Amino acid sequence: MTKALSFSAFVMNTASHILHGLWRDEEGHQIDFNDVNLWVDLAKKLDKGGFDVLFFADVVGLYADHKGGWEYHAENGLQIPSNDPMVLISALAVNTKNLGFAITAAPLQEPPFNFARRISTLDHITKGRIAWNIVTSGQDNAYRNFGYEKMVAHDDRYAWADEYVDVLYKLWEGSWDEGALLKDRESGVYADPSKVHKIHHESKRYKVEGPHLVSPSPQRTPVLFQAGSSTAGRDFASRNAEAVFIIAPDPESARKVIHDTRQLAVEKGRNPDDIKFFQGLSFVVGETEEEAQRKDAELDSKIDLDMMVAHISNSFGKDLGYLPLDTPLEEVQTESVRSIAEWVRQSTPGRTPTVADLARFQSKITRISGTPEKIADELTKWSEAGVDGINVINATIPGTYEEFIELVLPELRKRGLARELSDTPGTLRDRLFGESRLNDRHAATKYRGAFSSVKA
Template sequence: MTKPLSFSAFVMNTPSHILHGMWRDQEGHQLNFNDVNLWVSLAKRLDEGGFDVIFFADVVGLYNDFRGGWDFHIENGLQVPSNDPMVLLSALAVNTKHLGLAFTAAPVQEPPFNFARRVSTLDHITKGRIAWNMVTSYSANAFRNFGYDGLVPHDERYEWLDEYVDVLYKLWEGSWDEGALLQDRESGIHADPAKVHKIHHVGKRYKVEGPHLVAPSPQRTPLLFQAGSSPTGRDFSARNAEAIFIGAPDPENARKLIDETRRLAVENGRKSEDIHFYQGLYFVVGKTEEEARQKEYELENKIDFDMMIAHSAGGMGIDLGNATLDTPLEDIKTEGIRSTYEWLKQSTPGRTPTVRDLARLRSKTNRIVGTPEMIADQLELWRDAGVDGINVINATIPGSYEEFIDQVMPVLRKRGLARNGYGKPGTLRRKLFGTDRLNERHPAAKYRGAFAEKSPVN
């Protein structure tokens, strides 16, 4: 029997995330992004509606200039202002029971020791429902915000991420042995020092003594998400990720990427099923196809395509603000998001993509329009291509998710495309993979017991 799809709500604590300009729509509440009650209410609805995860994207800098400057981003709310999702997750944790809580963060933002402590604390608060989207950051402004002269080269950023996660794995998996925390009132011993270890990491970028200050959380290491589609990004994902977000233009291209990444995972000593793939899609739902097409027409007139171009081009590190829609985009060498250009080429086989194609890639390529039954038909194709889950993009909050839960989910459940109930109880990893902790094939597992021979007084 084919397993049901998993569903993630793709959001950001900002007025305009993916479908730009929709903050102006009367039906949406994105303008209330500063109000914690908006997010608590949405998380509760997702929790009750069968979603596995609410996933927060994030940036720590402005996108590349558009029309020669950054005024456009401020005027239009292009992912600015944006708030720290890690802070918000604490509020969502105590208002939900089953929903996984995922956030995005890059090494440039915070040293690994303190990051590990914050994540472990969140995993305790949520009783094991935390996930981290491992990114490198692609904004030159972000790197300048943290004291760098500009954007670190693409492959060097992944080398940096490799060491960053290595430190984290040592802290999360190796610093505290199982059974170290005793909390024995009679003996007065809270933890066994022989089972708590310093990690003594010394690398190119970090020198971390340890030990980890937080006792092991339910998952120890949070569920690990990643979204890189460049060759370097795929290699990192194949070694480290448990779930990968993709934005393939069609099921066939998704199949190719999934098969290639699973092959790389096996080459790195893992099993192909150790990684789940989530395709990003958004939905225009109608009781009839005619109604859905009318809603699509109305949506097209609300989307701000200048913002769509500014977002996509800005992520790649280029300014297309003065280009016409028919301007061809030749082979782009960029230190920004390389995967965007790769998807762009794949969505326009046999010809050179244009600026118009770039706008469509964000606004239309990953759109499914129709009745709940028609949407279910399409999701079957994605599942058959090897996709494990859907990262549901919104036009409005909370409307897009309420519509999906109320109208589409019942049809998906009838077809076995969505699970009934909440699935396995416990941690997010248990829900998705059947176990609370990383399996022994993951590179983090090598640090379990690795520091036991070191004296606790060192």
């Protein structure tokens, strides 16, 4: 049975996010990312066009050095400068009706009490359209920006995230009982203090008395996204995530990740469909196959391969900037490179792959090029593999999304792969799950009513 996919626009409040170098193109209006009108106009188009979420990635530090230093990133606009996406949301919210907004933030960035307050405020302003993408920060520079000598070990970052969300869940779900907010002019009682509670949280990193200063927002807890693919990351997702962002190389790989994560969720008392999976994909659309292939080649010519190498080197733990782009990949001695070398070899039959091929592979591994009909055929395969939504990666803003809305979504709606346009307002969780609040299988809900007997 065909199911309607959800659609998210994957952006960053910077000039160059995933497909690098396109800010130099005349159609790359992301060069003006400081202009709030760029984002307001995009949000309006996505809202009208039927997208579910405007998903902001973010970093709070530089990527690893390239060519011996960090200056390369600033010179080329590789995620620096970049602005805080949370500041944008209020402006976008009042200019849209149905579009959800996902922001990325890590425990490293802000104490949980203040983060909970800001998210609840945004959920009120948006009338329940906020999501949080929970990340653990993977840049050494980010940790040094917040007073640490170096990045915290991988699994320890997830232990930290567990502790962080525990505080948030107590504030969002437990601090205010249902019916606490009265706003009764006659009695003069704004809130019933017997239904507002301090949480008295104490743990390794945090001591938070409470109560939560914000009354319950439409969703209480924002929709919870997560993107970790490691063992620790998938375990965290199985307990906490409602939506998981994946970048699988093909539908069958996605099927395995989805199955394994859902099995973990079931072991923790959740249902398999309590978690939705969003696959990251980019698109080149043509009215004919010939036009699509021509536009695909044009896009390849505009992508800066050296910037692509600089971006992906962060996860390899090795500065590849010293290597010419024609260096054979077999000469690059890192475990991470070796783990994807076979995929790159398959994309270059008959010759030895190079560092440039690694960069091209990274830019094309999740790209679908073709007519709207061909794209719909391919998205059917992803849907059949268990994918619930598509995180649409842009080459240019707003061009990528305008093209997808005008050419691809009508074909997807014909096939039942996209929802029909609707002006019915509701929360983001309503849109994704059919209910505004977390279901009672989620770990956060154990704190509902948990503090009613706690003394001040």
